[in-house]
Amino acid sequence: MIDALASSLLLSLKIALVAMTLICAIATPLAWVLARTNFRGKFLIESILLLPLTLPPVSIGLVLLYLMAPRGVLGTVWASLTGHQLLLTWQAAAVAAGVIAFPLYLRSAMAAFASVPRRLEMMAETLGLDPWVCWWRVTLPLAARGLAAGALISLARALGEFGATTMVGGAIPGETQTLAVGIYNNVMNGEEATAAAFAGVSFMIALMATIVSRWLGRDTVTEVSDTKVRLHEV
């Protein structure tokens, strides 16, 4: 049992970390654009990007199944790059977990960027800093806590993902059996003690991630001058 648990835990962490990295790379610039600009159709785009929050994960898994199939867009691209199929691999599970956890990070990141006072950024620009330098040295550090909180909560969500990851990754012990999948498999096999152990580990990880995420994203107040400016409220 210990070996199976350790194997599933390591696989879950690998999948969740890859998913979180993908999410941060894609959603951070996207969140900044959405938080700082207004354009026609923005509301619709935001709604579509936040859709995984409300859609059943299995239905997202079904869409990903078509995309990752050998003749699907993602499956074809992956095969041309690696020579292997994407479906039923841990990488497919990581992409699925990333899609499900994406809106949680996006929402936190948008709130973090929106809470950085625009006048501070403009002040930095009047000092001669180019907007890109200003983004690195002013915007990003001031939004960092909110971004870290969002990353952590999306990591926790990716760790616990079941529906979409099972659709595209399957439930192959030692290969794509994550903690969540392990709970399901063990219950189906009548091994309730093992399932409980898997659930206990999942519970502890989720609790820690949630506590740290809330601590990072707690309502910090930074003095810009005599006026108190709320930086993050995640």
Add this chain to the structure above:
Amino acid sequence: MRFELDFTYQAGASPNKFCLHMTLSWQAKFTGVYGPSGSGKSTLLDVLLGLKDPASLRGTVRVGERSLFDRSTETWLPRQHRNMSWVPQDSLLLPHLTVADNLAIVGGGDTAISECVSELGLGALMTKKPWQLSGGEKQIVALARAILRSGELMLLDEPFAALDAMRRKELLALLQNHSMTRDINAIYVSHRADEIKQLCDYVIVLEAGVVKWHGPQDSWQPYTEADNL
């Protein structure tokens, strides 16, 4: 320094929104902008700094040899290229940086920073974060940052309002000395006539978004020209 302003700033589409209109040319080293709250003093500085949305501006703004804004040619000089120093009312120190880092971000060099820190008596504050400073201390750090920036035009927006009378007097003298020794051009916004009288050689009086009076400081009589202040 020569200023040629012929612009209208409209805060929003509604006619009830604040509007600042200026058609004025003058040449001065230290210009004082005087007027009651809401008269458009800070808005004028925002326009010069490029903080206002260009879509809300009409006309032209020229400072020295530079065209900062020209609606007819769609010219809008980016903030980072305007070469100006700014001391805002609320200091706007970067809250995640120490005082030392707030000064270093300007890139004036260690020697210049040491001289400025010593001149303004900031030595004990260097390792502190802005939230650990009093309102007055923040303003002095913001002044140090503007001095280190050494732009061709310094814009000071009621910089000493949070200071006690003695400290204000000291810093006014320092600023006056500094402007003479380092050949600084400045625009000084205040609703204190005595400060403007002490520092400035040209005065613009604003009221409700329009220029009520302008001219050399020695011909300005604030208590008759703006007796509502």
